[in-house]
Amino acid sequence: MTRKQFFLVFMIPTFIILFFLAFYPLLNAFYYSLQNWDLRSSRPIRFVGLKNYIQLFTDARFLNSLRISLLWSVITVGFSVFFGAGLLAPLINDNAKGSFRTICLFIFIIPALLPRVGAAYMWRLMYSSSIGIINYFLSFFGIGPIGFLENPSYALYSVAAIDIWQWSFLIAALTIILLQDIPKEIIEAGSLDGAKRWQLYRFIIFPVIVPPFLSIFFIKMMESLRSFDFIFVLTAGGPGVATETLDMYAYWQGIGSAGRVSYASSMSIVMLVITIILITIVWRGLVRWHE
């Protein structure tokens, strides 16, 4: 089999599937966004042009949710990557060997495997200011009770903490797996030069795993933009709209209470455009930084 045959045999089926699965829903969503389709009413569906899009930018809740989504993504991606890859992975990689290492890896994956909705309910109980265990421990230090989920200023961070808890361990596990593939010689060469541990990581080990790691980073970013379930269970977007991300708001407008499919679709299209722009910027920036 020549290169060309190999290329065609594998690329064509895959891309046919992807184009169908991606463009059909996407084009549909765009099509809906130009209409006034509302699940709640049986009036005939009409085209309204860009009306939904114009309405979006006068909708204070939409603008608020944009801000919350951005904040949420920055916090959860930043901290999970920092804790996971920056602190936990080197710690385990250097200090745990053999089966202890496998056990660590294994345990790190567990938080991500929990059914998220169920786990979120449990966190809700643990966060409770009157009967929760976290405030119970804090009371030993004379702190609290703290209204983790009910104070508009902390709620977003409290929910984000759970997401970070779940993801930083997973990211750590994946980073450790990536680190295993680094040839021993590179590390040994670095150690001989008398480099400090963190320098070794900063200048020798991390650069090697940066490209695969960036891929994970992007996926985590995608996932952050859609971590709907935790917020839905823990605060339902509240207090008020303090934790209402774009995803929550689009759900509420589209399939949730309001049933305005077209409006929610236009919101999603705007979200898509913003994501593409942001990711392109981040992508270019990272590529340049890496070079």
Add this chain to the structure above:
Amino acid sequence: MARVNGKDIFYKIIIILVLLIALAPILWMFLSSFKSRVDIISYPPKFIFTPVMDNYKRVLQMPTLMHGLRNSLTIVPISLLLGFIFGVPVGYIFARIKFKRSADLRFFILSLRFMPPVAVALPFFLIWMRLGLLDTIPAVIFTYLTIAISTMIWLTIECFKQVPVECEEAAHLEGCTQFQVFSRIALPLAIPSILGMCIFIFILLWNEFFLAFVITSQRAVTMPVASAAFAVVGMEVPWGQICASVILLSIPPLILSYFFVKFLPYFFKVS
């Protein structure tokens, strides 16, 4: 030497603390799963109590939950396998074969994941409705293929790039076909990291809630959807049953991921 040992122990202690942070909430859920409702809501929190098995009994008696678990155990591995079949060779192509618009296509693949689920869920619902496939396992698998294939391609590109080019060139010189180079040289060398990525995709699919919520109802209901339904009985939160279900439903993927971490790399290395 003694100093080094001291440092060693210090790090070991830190690692154990870290493991505790990872596990403490889960241990608390485990403990709570054996409590009756009154013990769960009482304050100060109870560490010593009379364990009851009621929660587990009830969870195991819920047909939908077990049904959801079975469905997830069918849907996720099949989607993952199909993702592997369709995605990994393409990842290899992106890593090794230069062609026009390669960078653009790569970005397109990533961009498939940008779409908010709220927007794509409804079109999917309507397609499967028209095809009469609503609430069926194939519909869910097809819907998940976007996630599985695109993530698989995106993540394996870099795995293949880590494979030394020299090995492949040598194989080419010895007259291997492109497929042989891929299947006998590149894939086995890259497999440990690819399997790591597979765990990752497995978890993404395993936890996917929104799309499954919209396109399934009972026959093809997945585990996250089924367990979300039971998280509120009427409007009552059945804490004990939630804990029991969280524990029970985590076991199968746990075993699977252990398998991934421990055995699969050897399997591939031997062959």
Add this chain to the structure above:
Amino acid sequence: MKKSLFVLLLITITMSLLIIPGLASAQNKITINVLTQPRREWELLEQYLPEFEEKENIDVVFHYFAELERRSKSRLDASTKAGQYQVYYIDEANVAEFAVNNWLIPIKDYYPEEYDFADFSEPLVAVLTFNDITYGAPMTFEGNVMFYRKDLFERDGIAVPQTLDEYLEVVKHFHNPPELYGTAVRGLRGSGMNVWRFSPYLKMFGGQYLDENGVPAFNSPEAVKAVEYYIELIKHSPSPTLSWSDAMDNFNAGKVAIVEYANLKMDYTMDPKGSVVYDKVGYSKPAAGPMGAISNTAVHGLGISVAGCPTEELKAAAGKFIGWFTSKENEIRKVVAGSGLTNARKSTFASSEFAAAYPAEFVEAQVEMMKIQQMCILQIPEWPEIGDYLGIKLEELFTKAYAGQSYDIQAALDDAVAYAKEVLGKK
């Protein structure tokens, strides 16, 4: 090389073959798909389901979703005419919407006579009725009963409050956090949460959602007073964002002195496995405001889907299922099994089984409550949206008040009214 490709293909094909047979489930038997939410009494009656299935030769499948998801699912199914379900679980919040859009078949046409529709309590049937047509058979309802800690009241020699002012005084008297909170009220936004609980207060203070002309008017001075009162209760609660479940969990944990709460919660409060204060609770009817005492009624019932029942045969089968499910026999089964409050028949509430299952004091409070029950939320199709928005505004006020930040009730209500006017097209 060709071999490996062939193997790949084979795997794919086998896999598809494995799946596809699962699709074709051709059956001659009628299947009734019921969209519902998990509840204790559904679990219970599911055990008796074979009895119905054998008698009528009908298969019944329950599709369980949590309350909010169940509402979204039923709307999606009805609106797109997907017709996945023959029977919908309906409630006070969506009957109007379903009725206006003709998504439900009038229930009385298909409710079998043998099951006696007239036995359902009239105020409950009224909630599932829109423009004089009844769309659902009620199966459970919720109204407010006062639960108070008898032991604490006796210790301090405090009388059971009769008016809202007395009630607030009692709440303040006992409030001593973090050991004991005066009360616990729902503050979380969302359907069935803060707005549901707030609505009777709005009425008791003389406010209303719509004025005579159907224009939103819940920013009146009376409405502001009602919010002020509610905020006082929130300030004496363990948290400003309690959900339906959380509020009573706090009471059952012995952390709260007095609540007015859903009668349904009694099944947990009197259970030693569900409450540490099960033997220390007194019951009374709700306290009265300036406009008298009002208990908000919430009713859940079953209705027949238009989209899911294209044939007469299916409609009749769906009617038979609803009839069986809400039958007298099944209601008594629920009473005996400890879910006696999730019922809707006059005969059940008057039965000896019911009297034996609950303390006399509670039964009396419930009887009094049923006399003052009213549907306090709006019965219009736009309600879900208006109610949710108001819930968000209220939650903002509550959390700010609780955290000691400044807040503006009038502005928040004006905002919610403006939104409601827009939704109703009354700008």
